[in-house]
Amino acid sequence: MLVPALIREVFPKVFQVDLKPAGLEGFISSYIVAGEKAVIVEPGPSSTAGRLLSALEELSIPPAKVAYILVTHIHVDHAGASGFLLDELPEAKLAVFHRASKHMVDPAKLWESTKQVLGERAEVYGPYKPVPPGRILEVREGDSISAGSFKLEVIESPGHAYHHICYLMPSMKALFAGDAVGVRLPKADATVPTTPPPFRLDIELKTLDKLASLAPEHLCYTHFGAYPNAVEMILGYRRQLELWYSTVREMLGREASLDDMLGELERRDPVLSRFLESYPQEFIRQLIYASLTGMIWYAVREQQ
Template sequence: MNAGEFEPVHGVPDLFVHDTGMFDTDEYGSVYVYDADEPAVIDTGTGANRETLFKTLDEVGIERDDLAWIVATHAHLDHAGGAGHLAKRYPEAEVVVPEQGVGHLVDPEALVAGTKSAVGDQWRYYDDPEPVPEDRITGLADGDRIDLGDRELVVHDAPGHAPHHAVYHEPDAEVVFTADAAGIYVPEVDTVRQTTPPPQFDLDQCLRDLGAVADLEPEYCCFGHFGPRKYDESLIGEAKRAYVEWVEAVRAKRAELDGDDEAVVEHFESTSADVEFWNPERARADASLNTRGVLTYLDRTEE
């Protein structure tokens, strides 16, 4: 699948995955469209390539007044940056996000500033988010249910990646929209990479979140990056190992370099294996974010 295209999620009726073309990388940004009785878009991308998502919704057959739900897994702008733009185009849709993310989408100024600081030159791949009107957004809590008419999504908090992160479970189809809670799935090598951005990554909570996904026993995991994957028991084990080994690698390199954190970041930028699998510029940027997230986590937990 190429940027701007969409295709059915095999094995899950009425579900489509749209490739936003985020960061000029095919399949890096996955948005899911549920053509249910009450149609939903799950995550939105940055908003920069929103016209291709609008086209996908048109081709699926979801009219402007038909879209019922704009469902954000969390407030990070690569997942929710387009929420306000979608709300403006689809006037009947209700925006939902975990409760701690509501303020970020209603007034995104602080989130934009933090994102610009974290991503640097990569901001050119984003778009200024449109604020979501307060009367169009609802905060979600663990155990809440999103009614799609002929099916529902069950909310499960997953705050290890960020406090405003949740996963959504559709029990009948046995699919879980994991966003970033189970890492980044890399199809080329059929494995999972960690995603540990600053400032609120928490390793222990991430491991609990991964266990919670496993407890749901899904048939399919819909990742926020690089699309869906059929679930098997090895997936969660791979993800847990990736997170633990990554944190230990950053911890060891910091000790080796006598606490020179910029040198630690530069090391992992220059040695990132992900340049083999996607856009080298993005791979280096991911390495920087992931390293800084772990360094912040270590500062917090070792105090």
């Protein structure tokens, strides 16, 4: 069923769609590049597939004009809608990192692990639907995807997930960052880490240096929205990660609980307090706990 979409033009012919899972505004962005051929960047979860189809209709983009669906990684809030959308978009292919494509063809194990990690939140996002192998385009570093005059370059960006990639649009100097540069939500105007296990700080910091070296001017978050001053935001996130990790490692030596770590981080990082005040939902707190758990996971292995 088609549902109304919240659409904003962030660059000429590039539109941000607020997918509003369970009615929550300002949490998941999808982007539609409306060139001679259309491209969807980050289709989001299956529960919001109807909203994305509605956005295509509102933008007068016929289903057969969509050439590609691009995902930064296969977590359910980013890629869950892929199989459902491909049923409605007859010419589209799903671009996904080559080492993760098998999980989109057969997502059964991926969905089971998603339910274990997210609990009830997984059902809010909805399940995956298998993608036919012939509808998949496996991509890696150095590949580019063209849609008429628009080109998107594949940038491998492991850290949040081993298979994470970003997409650079040189013509707009815009980086579609997925979760590589954290979660930035508009009500708080603040960024927090998204570092679930298995997290590697050393790899993530190298990724952030790499992304900054590309000198993008605009940063397009999946969570949430497009912002200027991209390099400044990437380097700011790098500093925040180092602050959070040093705090977690210090408190791990005191056998502190997750709540203790969260309280200490609220004292050391004022951005976190603003974030939690603006988003009191329990699942947001769980997102923070997952990030702390990933940092603990890395700290324990670093000490071994």
